[in-house]
Amino acid sequence: xxxxxxxxxxxxxxxxxNNKPLNMAWTIAAFLGxxxxxxxxxxxxxxxxxxxxxxxxxxxxxxxxxIYLNFMYYFTKKTAKFDISPKIAKLLPSEEQTAERRHNTxxxxxxxxxxxxxxxxxxxxxPDEQAFxxxxxxxxxxxxVLPQLPINAAGHRSLPYFTLSYTxxxxxxxxxxxxxxxxxxxxxxxxxxxGNVNDLADQYDFALAELAIPEAKKDHPDQVDLPxxxxxxxxxxxxxxxxREKRKH
Numbered sequence: 037x038x039x040x041x042x043x044x045x046x047x048x049x050x051x052x053x054n055n056k057p058l059n060m061a062w063t064i065a066a067f068l069g070x071x072x073x074x075x076x077x078x079x080x081x082x083x084x085x086x087x088x089x090x091x092x093x094x095x096x097x098x099x100x101x102x103i104y105l106n107f108m109y110y111f112t113k114k115t116a117k118f119d120i121s122p123k124i125a126k127l128l129p130s131e132e133q134t135a136e137r138r139h140n141t142x143x144x145x146x147x148x149x150x151x152x153x154x155x156x157x158x159x160x161x162x163p164d165e166q167a168f169x170x171x172x173x174x175x176x177x178x179x180x181v182l183p184q185l186p187i188n189a190a191g192h193r194s195l196p197y198f199t200l201s202y203t204x205x206x207x208x209x210x211x212x213x214x215x216x217x218x219x220x221x222x223x224x225x226x227x228x229x230x231g232n233v234n235d236l237a238d239q240y241d242f243a244l245a246e247l248a249i250p251e252a253k254k255d256h257p258d259q260v261d262l263p264x265x266x267x268x269x270x271x272x273x274x275x276x277x278x279x280r281e282k283r284k285h
């Protein structure tokens with residue numbers, strides 16, 4: 037038997053799902069689930085549980101209405117009478133609005149960077165950092181997590197949390213995770229553009245602008261190796277006074 041929540045989810049799912057054969061199958065499954073609920077309703081009334089039976093009956097009728105809409109929409113070319121789905125659809129966010137909201141959240145969460153002031157970067161990692169990275173990507177590939185990954189300003193599916201920090205020895209350490217609480221180092225940036233990061237560290241400040249999954253594997257993060265990550269670093273010249281102080285030391 038379909039659970040009540042699954043039944044509601046799949047009956048209403050046709051508002052935003054375009055896979056017709058799948059929705060036809062769910063319509064049939066929902067009808068069978070509603071039939072079982074009708075049988076439970078009958079048992080409730082027969083056993084004198086009138087209040088519970090009334091609630092079940094109301095649910096059966098509501099579900100039956102949406103099953104009727106689905107049947108008319110997917111199995112016939114006729115328009116359903118008393119169809120309230122257009123009104124409900126207006127109350128729900130469109131796919132474009134949802135994508136825009138995700139896009140804005142990702143950009144605001146990580147900052148706005150001028151593409152002309154960013155460069156690709158390379159990450160090197162220890163075996164422990166590699167192991168954590170693979171564990172992280174396996175988690176991001178789970179069905180319950182993958183749809184929640186943000187889309188960044190470049191249109192790439194981004195890691196949910198990442199930042200750049202300096203080690204005590206001045207190295208640029210990349211930290212990533214599903215969130216700030218679970219984040220751990222996944223490696224150190226050793227090259228920015230074509231330059232060695234050690235040669236540039238005294239002249240520029242860096243920020244991690246992008247840490248994203250390559251387009252070819254956007255739906256399979258668990259198959260991504262660390263060198264395949266899209267890594268982009270933003271940079272800006274350090275204040276001259278700071279550079280002079282470092283040279284004195």
